Amino acid sequence: MVEFAGYWMPLQYPTGILREHLHTRSAASLFDVSHMGQIALRGDDPARALETLVAGDLIGLAPGRMRYTFLTNTEGGILDDLIVTNVGDYLFLVVNGSRKSADVEYLRQNLPAGIEVEVLAERGLIALQGPKAASVISKFAPGAESMQFMTAQPFEIDGSPVALTRSGYTGEDGYEISIPSANVESITECILAEKEVEPAGLGARDSLRLEAGLCLYGQDIDETTTPVEAALTWSISKRRRIEGGFPGAQVVQRQIAEGVDRMRVGIVPDGKAPARKGTHITNEKGKSIGIVTSGGYGPSFGGPVAMGYVDARYALKGKYLTLMVRGRPHPGRVVDIPLLPNRYYRAEEQTI
Amino acid sequence: MSTLKYSEEHEWVRLDGDIATIGISQFAQEQLGDVVFIELPDVGKTLEQNGDAAVVESVKAASEVYAPVSGDVIEVNGQLEDDPELVNRDPTGDGWFIKVKISDTSQLDAMMDETAYQDFLAGKT
Structure with missing residues (x-):
């Protein structure tokens, strides 16, 4: 166990980082990423409002679609990188665990009064990643296997409403699943019970994202690096x-x-x-x-x-x-x- | 084959005359996880007791290995270059790191035998 973003999280499970990593690339692994910040932006045209703070195109983001972007400072440095999903009547943001309190304060201070910044504290987030992720998830959420990359869709798993996105941080096909806190454990156990799925920790998450060329905030990008320097x-x-x-x-x-x-x-x-x-x-x-x-x-x-x-x-x-x-x-x-x-x-x- | 003596830093030494073979313990390799690279000292280098001897890189991190005894490096385990996981498979056998010619065998006196080392590990947990 290691401390990360203020949480005690498993660096690895008993099989170790190497096997967790390879299992993710050959089958499917489940990661608990509940430390990530989940935020809802509601109100009067939140896409237009958020565009004043991030570099990505949100006005052109169709309902059900999601986009990788970043909050920038006045020097063009990166305050955080995040994924924004157009849920339809609101925007759903997933931000870094280490930055979530700073991000929420920054959004509340800098978005217009008509925009409500709601922290979805009572939600957990798990990621199912790997080439077998789609066939596994289809057993719980039929239809999810045909979702496009970087799209979101609501489903019900084990009687609980969940938000599924076809996205991840490993370079593999996969899903992130936002779940009401009370049901995270039972849904996690349901998915882990599938024979193709093994748990994976922060160590494998780091080596997978490194091979995939994905940035870790605070390490590869921060307030002193711009999106252009960061090849983003x-x-x-x-x-x-x-x-x-x-x-x-x-x-x-x-x-x-x-x-x-x-x-x-x-x-x-x-x-x-x-x-x-x-x-x-x-x-x-x-x-x-x-x-x-x-x-x-x-x-x-x-x-x-x-x-x-x-x-x-x-x-x-x-x-x-x-x-x-x-x-x-x-x-x-x-x-x-x-x-x-x-x-x-x-x-x-x-x-x- | 003579018996192993252990340091509190989880290195072991096997003494044969004035030649000490040095490696890391079963406990250490379990803690490190999958070893992917080992940086060994050059032959001829003089090591000081408790000074840097080698670096073990696992998937997790880089870890220093300290010299449990002082001496001159006379041989390094070349097999580790191609097969660093030998350290995981056989830490106290084929996964040895270096052989050192030591001047003061009394440096081993304070080290732990197998029983004392197992007690030491049990006391840590």
């Missing part, structure tokens, strides 16, 4: 790039137009030594050019993997860097993010 520009729509209208938009627009001094990249160290968070990165002359923000062993990759920020001149696929692991130079090369191709669910293309 893809999540800002064309309209929002042009119109701006979120804190720090001028900084982000300038960086998109003129480039940035440093970029988040994927790094594969040569050999077997992991380059962990805080590892300094130098060029061939020993000059500091960056730092590793997440790194470790990638069980599916079969070797060490990392991500970090490097001088933009080195942020090119195939470029060799030097990782200073405990004072010793280890070569590593820049690779595309994600480090492993993601396997999100894409429905068959339909031709009409």
Whole structure:
């Protein structure tokens, strides 16, 4: 057990991180992520209101759809990254556990008076992730197997109303399930009783998201990194790039137009030594050019993997860097993010 | 085969004349979990008792291994480079780390034998 975001959470279950990780990629794992903050924004056009604080396109977000975006500060730094779902009559936000109280205060202070910020404290959140997730979930929520990636739908499981989203933090197909607190335990046990499903802890969650190239707030992104530096520009729509209208938009627009001094990249160290968070990165002359923000062993990759920020001149696929692991130079090369191709669910293309 | 002596930091030593073979205990490998890389010292390096000897990287984290005795490194276990999980499978046998030529065998006197080490572990939990 480890302390994370103010909660005692399992780093691993008895089989250990390595097997939990591989099981997620080959079958399905269940993660308790109830530490995440769940928030409802209600009132007068919450999408338009929230667009003044985040960089993502929410006005164009259709009912039942969800989007990854971030709250920015006036310098374009990231206050938090979050998923916003258009439930229909309100917006449903999932924010980081470590940031939820700060986010709620910030939203209440900065959204117009007509918007109600409701903390859904009486809800738990579990994630079922892996290639078998859809067949497992269909036993409890028939129809959920045909949901599109990044969509949400209400279901009833074991007599309890739940909100299902086809999303996750592992690079695999899967679901997150928001459940009234009183029913979290029984639904978790129902799903864990399926033979394909094993529990997985924070350790596997971290190695899975690292291979998938997904950022951990406070490590890979924070108030000092902008979405452009963090290679998250893809999540800002064309309209929002042009119109701006979120804190720090001028900084982000300038960086998109003129480039940035440093970029988040994927790094594969040569050999077997992991380059962990805080590892300094130098060029061939020993000059500091960056730092590793997440790194470790990638069980599916079969070797060490990392991500970090490097001088933009080195942020090119195939470029060799030097990782200073405990004072010793280890070569590593820049690779595309994600480090492993993601396997999100894409429905068959339909031709009409 | 002579008996193992354990340190409170969960290293073991097996003495053969003035050559000490050093590794980590069964308890230590269980705590570390799946070992993925081991950084061993260079042959010829002089280790100080309780000083840094090696680093074990598991999926979880990097952990220091301390030298339970002082001495010069005369051999390292090259098998660990290709197969670091040997430490998980056989920590007190094929999963040894280094062999050290020691000058002062009395440094082992304060270390625990198997029974004392098991009592020490039982007292921790």
